Amino acid sequence: MAEYKRSTQIADAPSGYCPGCLHSLATRLISDVLDELGQGDNSLNVISVGCSALNILYWNNDFLSVAHGRAPAAATGIKRTNPERLVFAYQGDGDLAAIGLAEIMSAANRGENFTVIFANNQTYGMTGGQMAPTTLIGQKTTTTVYGRDPQTTGYPMKMCELISTLEAPVYVARFALNSPKGVREAKAGIKKAFQAQLDGKGFTFVELLTNCPTNWHMTPLQTLDYMNMNTIPYFKPGVYKDKTE
Amino acid sequence: MVQINPDLCKNCGYCVKFCPKKVLATGQNRNRRGQFYPVMTDEAGCITCAVCAMMCPEGAIEVTEGGANT
Amino acid sequence: MSEKRFMKGNEAIAEAAVRAGCRFFAGYPITPQNEIPEYLSWRLPEVGGAYVQGESEIASVNMVYGAAAMGTRSMTSSSGPGISLKAEGISYLASAMLPALIVNISRGGPGLGSIQPAQSDYLQATKALGHGGFHAMVFAPNSAQEAVNVVYNAWDYAERDRNPVLVLMDGCLGNIMEEVELPPMKELSDEDLPEWSLTRRNGRDYQGNITPIYTEPILEGINAMAGEMYKAWEEEDVQVETYELDDAEYVVVAYGIASRVAKEAIMELRAEGYKIGMIRPITLFPFPKKTIHDLDYSRVKGIIDIEMTIPAQMREDIELQVAERCPVYEYGRSGGCLLDDEGVYDAIKDILTGGADNG
Numbered sequence: 308m309a310e311y312k313r314s315t316q317i318a319d320a321p322s323g324y325c326p327g328c329l330h331s332l333a334t335r336l337i338s339d340v341l342d343e344l345g346q347g348d349n350s351l352n353v354i355s356v357g358c359s360a361l362n363i364l365y366w367n368n369d370f371l372s373v374a375h376g377r378a379p380a381a382a383t384g385i386k387r388t389n390p391e392r393l394v395f396a397y398q399g400d401g402d403l404a405a406i407g408l409a410e411i412m413s414a415a416n417r418g419e420n421f422t423v424i425f426a427n428n429q430t431y432g433m434t435g436g437q438m439a440p441t442t443l444i445g446q447k448t449t450t451t452v453y454g455r456d457p458q459t460t461g462y463p464m465k466m467c468e469l470i471s472t473l474e475a476p477v478y479v480a481r482f483a484l485n486s487p488k489g490v491r492e493a494k495a496g497i498k499k500a501f502q503a504q505l506d507g508k509g510f511t512f513v514e515l516l517t518n519c520p521t522n523w524h525m526t527p528l529q530t531l532d533y534m535n536m537n538t539i540p541y542f543k544p545g546v547y548k549d550k551t552e
Numbered sequence: 553m554v555q556i557n558p559d560l561c562k563n564c565g566y567c568v569k570f571c572p573k574k575v576l577a578t579g580q581n582r583n584r585r586g587q588f589y590p591v592m593t594d595e596a597g598c599i600t601c602a603v604c605a606m607m608c609p610e611g612a613i614e615v616t617e618g619g620a621n622t
Numbered sequence: 623m624s625e626k627r628f629m630k631g632n633e634a635i636a637e638a639a640v641r642a643g644c645r646f647f648a649g650y651p652i653t654p655q656n657e658i659p660e661y662l663s664w665r666l667p668e669v670g671g672a673y674v675q676g677e678s679e680i681a682s683v684n685m686v687y688g689a690a691a692m693g694t695r696s697m698t699s700s701s702g703p704g705i706s707l708k709a710e711g712i713s714y715l716a717s718a719m720l721p722a723l724i725v726n727i728s729r730g731g732p733g734l735g736s737i738q739p740a741q742s743d744y745l746q747a748t749k750a751l752g753h754g755g756f757h758a759m760v761f762a763p764n765s766a767q768e769a770v771n772v773v774y775n776a777w778d779y780a781e782r783d784r785n786p787v788l789v790l791m792d793g794c795l796g797n798i799m800e801e802v803e804l805p806p807m808k809e810l811s812d813e814d815l816p817e818w819s820l821t822r823r824n825g826r827d828y829q830g831n832i833t834p835i836y837t838e839p840i841l842e843g844i845n846a847m848a849g850e851m852y853k854a855w856e857e858e859d860v861q862v863e864t865y866e867l868d869d870a871e872y873v874v875v876a877y878g879i880a881s882r883v884a885k886e887a888i889m890e891l892r893a894e895g896y897k898i899g900m901i902r903p904i905t906l907f908p909f910p911k912k913t914i915h916d917l918d919y920s921r922v923k924g925i926i927d928i929e930m931t932i933p934a935q936m937r938e939d940i941e942l943q944v945a946e947r948c949p950v951y952e953y954g955r956s957g958g959c960l961l962d963d964e965g966v967y968d969a970i971k972d973i974l975t976g977g978a979d980n981g
Binding site: 354360368369371372374377380383384385412 | 684832
Binding site: 309310311312313314317320321322324325326327328329330331332335486487490491520526527528531 | 559560562563564565566569570585587600601602603605606607608609610611613614615616617
């Protein structure tokens with residue numbers, strides 16, 4: 308037996324996301340965790356650029372919308388001046404792993420006491436499905452029409468692996484949102500990260516493997532299978548670093 | 553009790569796919585935005601595990617203990 | 623309590639900022655402004671503020687964007703190449719209607735240019751600090767003391783307008799040491815936090831949100847409001863110093879370091895009997911249009927634009943006001959080569975004696 312009540316952190320209306328988009332599931336999960344921690348009023352969502360910016364019209368609590376890739380920098384300014392607020396940045400893969408690579412790595416390296424939630428769907432969704440730094444080898448996008456070729460575009464960036472090499476971060480983990488098990492673990496991971504922040508422990512990073520039915524040209528259900536066969540074998544879910552205890 | 557809000561549904565099919573007891577199915581009616589939405593097909597078989605609610609991207613499904621499914 | 627100190631211009635700016643209530647600074651090292659972050663790195667923690675050395679100018683200005691959204695008086699500083707990188711963040715500050723202070727201690731350009739002082743960022747400062755067609759108030763002090771005064775009041779303008787403010791000063795003024803009188807510390811409390819700030823959710827029953835993106839009709843309205851604000855600045859906020867204009871037949875227009883060098887030359891030429899004066903814009907935006915426009919052109923025979931950059935950048939703004947009622951001449955040094963008394967004296971005298979054309 309279990310209960311579920313829709314959070315009031317999100318608008319009482321459909322999200323702006325496409326059918327089956329796991330961005331909206333991730334947003335819902337975050338709102339559920341904030342409810343459970345009683346931190347809705349104290350939270351400040353730093354909204355980045357890309358499909359994640361659809362949360363501007365979906366998120367009911369306080370937020371600051373910022374420039375492409377700069378969410379960890381803005382969050383630094385927020386948290387350094389207002390340490391009591393629960394601050395989290397929500398960023399996609401283009402935002403975080405390409406244009407914002409310096410900002411994410413440097414904030415993590417400084418051990419800033421906020422949480423970054425990284426939605427990795429291997430594409431630039433909002434701009435129409437171009438290649439992202441996380442696009443898989445062979446994956447077709449509007450700028451890799453024959454599939455991503457590592458000879459000219461390199462390999463998909465593994466952000467959890469990169470960030471976990473740094474000294475300062477206290478929690479680095481990756482979860483896949485394409486199954487009930489993954490969603491349950493992701494929720495626990497987000498909760499752990501937020502709690503670590505509330506306890507003043509330092510930088511926390513949660514990567515969520517998501518999808519893009521529209522730009523992958525699949526039905527929502529097909530994307531879940533695609534993730535099992537392609538995304539998860541490359542971006543392995545797991546806890547990469549945990550110094551929260 | 554499983555409560556489905558048709559107007560939040562975008563018919564992704566996740567709830568139907570992941571229901572462990574297979575008591576949900578895509579219905580024949582459309583919501584305000586013209587999309588089909590799931591319906592409960594076997595109230596007695598529902599164990600209110602809330603997996604459907606957990607997998608719904610939109611939060612269109614709420615689950616409470618006891619009472620009849622809608 | 624005010625007090626006198628002997629300080630570098632850059633340090634004076636930093637201390638004045640602290641006394642104005644600045645409690646957050648983020649910046650990235652670049653010559654010739656390094657004394658500002660160096661000073662604030664130890665000074666801000668003393669007063670309960672925060673200093674962050676950003677990984678880049680882009681990150682730094684976005685840290686300021688975050689802190690400013692919390693209602694904290696925040697600033698960043700840099701020099702030309704770094705200001706170019708900050709252009710993104712400054713534009714976002716303007717769009718999100720966030721107050722902040724940006725300081726440009728300018729050097730030779732374009733590109734990496736030189737690390738020596740120059741006034742090559744006038745056009746960037748006054749016309750296009752970033753994309754999207756916005757303006758910020760631009761103050762151009764010509765002494766450490768004036769820099770202190772300008773910085774001390776900068777957030778009052780920024781918060782009034784909910785818009786960033788730029789202080790543009792060259793590397794000379796940033797690095798020469800002068801006596802300054804420092805104003806007392808402004809003691810700000812939570813009560814002074816702007817009501818739009820995102821600081822306090824508890825007790826507030828409405829959503830706090832700040833965004834640099836809008837739907838089209840709202841953005842058009844915001845653009846129009848900004849236009850009205852720029853007009854109001856022109857009416858109310860122009861700061862300009864005039865010198866010996868009453869009988870002047872030739873008028874030098876110069877700001878910042880150039881105005882100090884030019885003043886020496888003007889005093890010398892006055893002693894020789896030449897009727898020459900000076901207009902010194904302290905605000906470059908809003909530009910002192912009226913002061914130049916309303917000169918008595920039945921007497922004034924020429925305007926001389928002196929800037930430490932080639933070609934002169936303020937000239938277009940001057941020419942619009944002169945409206946071909948007299949010739950406009952220009953003289954400058956550039957690329958990090960400094961204006962000197964003799965060079966300016968010779969150049970002006972050449973013009974006064976008819977030896978120069980106004981090309």
